[in-house]
Amino acid sequence: MNSGVPATLAVRRVKFFGRHGGEMLLTGSEDGCVYGWETRSGQLLWRLGGHTGPVKFCRFSPDGHLFASASCDCTVRLWDVARAKCLQVLKGHQRSVETVSFSPDSRQLASGGWDKRVMLWEVQSGQMLRLLVGHRDSVQSSDFSPTVNCLATGSWDSTIRIWDLRTGTSAVSHQALEGHSGNISCLCYSASGLLASGSWDKTIHIWKPTTSSLLIQLKGHVTWVKSVAFSPDELWLASAGYSRMVKVWDCNTGKCLETLKGVLDVAHTCAFTQDGKILVSGAADQTRRRMSRTTKSPSDPQT
Template sequence: MNSRAPLFVGKVKFFGRHRGEVNCSAFSPDGQTLLTASDDGCVYGWETKSGQLLWRLGGHTGPVKFCRFSPDGCLFASSSCDRTIRLWDLSRAKCLRVLKGHQRSVETLSFSPDSRQLASGGWDKQSGHKLRHLEGHHDSIQSSDFSPSENSLATGSWDSTVRIWDLRVGTPVVFHQELEGHSGNISCLCYSPSGLLASGSWDKNIHIWNPNISSLIVQLKGHVTWVNSIAFSPDEGQLASASYSGTIKVWDYKTGKCLETLKGVLDVAHTCAYTPQGRLLVSGTAV
């Protein structure tokens, strides 16, 4: 996306057949399919260009809190308040496996860049994947993301901290960095393609970190309620953020300047995501 190109609320396409709040959205790597997770217990697949509903998948017995495609585009995963993770085959829209082990709601999922590992975190304060069990946060985990190098995993917690875990083979199963500075629950985080880390919080602020040196680069202020979702544009020129107030903000995160505030068509903005080409921005809401 051209970092100077304005975004217009008038150019909106609605995907409106959910039967509950939309908690998460994700584009397939080729940008042709949009995935949405709903409180109605289903995962929806949409054709991005036409807005046509491709499938509505049940199976979860509680609200679906998170969804994400694997980077190779072959799979997607969904997590739920029913304490399970479902792994799906994209080409057949079929559930391949149900992953169990969490004791409470599973709030976040993250595929490694090579699509071979899946991390999950939830209200039981635990995060990890089938190779390791990561424990140490003092409260619920609501967000996670693998670094582009695949060597580390970042997790955000209601204990107001971000932890970065060393996943290299042969290293101890302990976190090797803790990023502090937020004064509220960490609700979302994501890595940029170059390895910067962004975190959003109930304190209404977004922090941009250089995780290599545990340094806070810039603080983005302007939301009037807590931040629910954040996303870097693919070219790293912008950062989008969705808030509980129903607004989407687009930032020049290098300067800390808010470029656009999109509002007027949303209730609670639960999620935001760029298409892989960066030309479109999607948001999910409570209405």
């Protein structure tokens, strides 16, 4: 883990977004639409429809050219960011799609959902490359390793599976990370290959997947953990519980540095911007989104 000492963390409210129903922020809605926002001004850039069910998850590709949205309508849609246009509709899941994730090179996309299956797609053609079967319950989260060699998936069977994608055959081996006592609700790789997992057991685990070892356990949420996100420098981990609180943790000590108490409804997601200076949390009232700015101490030259 990063051995650096975290700088002082200052948190203040920056913006509320209220139109559901520099950098871009994506939000998915129960109305089946994906919304694009300009983060600095809070301006709504576009509202894209097409899904016939609620949007459960959306994510940008690492190269910034595309984004994907997953829906209760059993499909994944691939969109062009610049043109705000749907390029592909990926069909194959038999039930609601709960998670999508791009490979670091933006060439592949993984999706998982209530049919217990994980599908691996080629982004350019929209062709399904592999079907990964092994989870015993709904797949709720996924993330590629930084090397593209592995895919992590989290399920309501309380396990995390690390799929080895290096084989050239359709058969994919996997290892299971066990230790949570509840459903796995969220996963996130760090840039160096650490893996954070959040669960219905109200805890967060930080793993070293290459050795299947648990490095640290974070306790403090009073409800199940809905979302986790590493800061770019890996000093901090943000987590959103199924409550009005978002927590920021020291990844080295496991200490909770800040608890952000919102005035909105349940926080469904949290994410750092690429420079690590802004932490975004999404509320569940379908009308607003909150952003908090995380800045380092005045002595930090990057502030």
